[in-house]
Amino acid sequence: MANTYTQIHLQIVFAVKHRQCLIHPSWKDELFKYMTGIIQNHDHKVIQINGMPDHVHILIGMRPTQALSDLMKKVKGESSEWINKNKFISTKFSWQEGFGAFSYSKSQLPVIINYIINQEAHHSRQSFRKEYLHMLDKNEVQYDERYVFHDV
Template sequence: MPNTYTQIHLHLVFAVKHRTAVISPSWKYKLYHYMTGIIHNHTHKLLAINGMPDHVHLLMGMRPTQSLSNLMQQLKQDSSKWINENRLTANRFAWQEGYGAFSYGKSQLPAVIHYIENQEEHHRTRTFLDEYRRFLDAFDVDYDERYLFKPLE
C-alpha cells in the first residue's frame, strides 16, 4: 500500500474454552512460537507474548492489510489445530469465543511488554476475570457481565 503509514499497537487477551488451565509449562513456549509464526505470516509484528495456563496475552504491531477479527479467527483456529494435532491436551482443545483488544501508543509499549512478561506475578493476587474486568474498566469499554468469558464448569 503506497502512501499508507500506520502505527497500530494492540494488546490482545483471550482465554482457553471454559477457562480451563490446560496450557502446560512443558509446551507453552512452543505454542507461543507457533502463534508468533501465524502473526508474522500475516505481516504483523509480535512484540510480546505470555500467559497463564488458562489465557494468553500478546502485544503486536498490526498492519492495516487484515481485519483484527480475521487475524484472531486465524490465530485461534490454527493454534487449536496445532495443539490438537500434537495431542498436547488430554481432551480436545479450543479457545473461548471472543477476545479483548486494547490499543496503546508507542511510548506505552515498554510498560505493556513488562506487564505481559510478568503474568505469573500479576496472577498471584488477581484472577483472570478480575484482570480482564480491570482492562475493560480502564479502557472505558461498555460490557455486559453475561457476555464475559464463560465461567468455569
C-alpha cells in the same frame, strides 16, 4: 499499500474454552512460537507474548491490511488445530469464543511489555476476571457482564 503509514499497537487477550487450565508449561513456549509464526505470516509483528494456563496475552504491531477479527480467527483456529494434532492434551482443545483488544501508544509499550512478561507474578495477586474487567473499565469498553470471563 503505498503512502499508508500507521502505528497500531494492540494487546489481545483470549482464553481457553471454559477457562480450563490446559496450557501446560512443558509446551507453552512452543505454542507461543507457533502463534508468533501465524501472526508474522500475516505481516504483523509480535512484540510480546505470554500467558497463563487458561489465557494468553499478545502485544502486536498491526498492519492495516487485515481485520483484527480475521487475524484472531486464524491465530485461534490454527493454534488449536496444532495443539490437537500434537496431542498435548487428552481431550479436544479449543479457545473460548471472542477476545479483548486494547490499543496503546508507542510510549506505553514498555509498561505493557513488562506487564505481559510478568503474568505469573501478576496473577498471584489478581484473578484473570478482575484483570480483564479492569482492562475493560480502564479503556472505557462497554460490556455485558453475562459474557465476561468468569473465575474458575
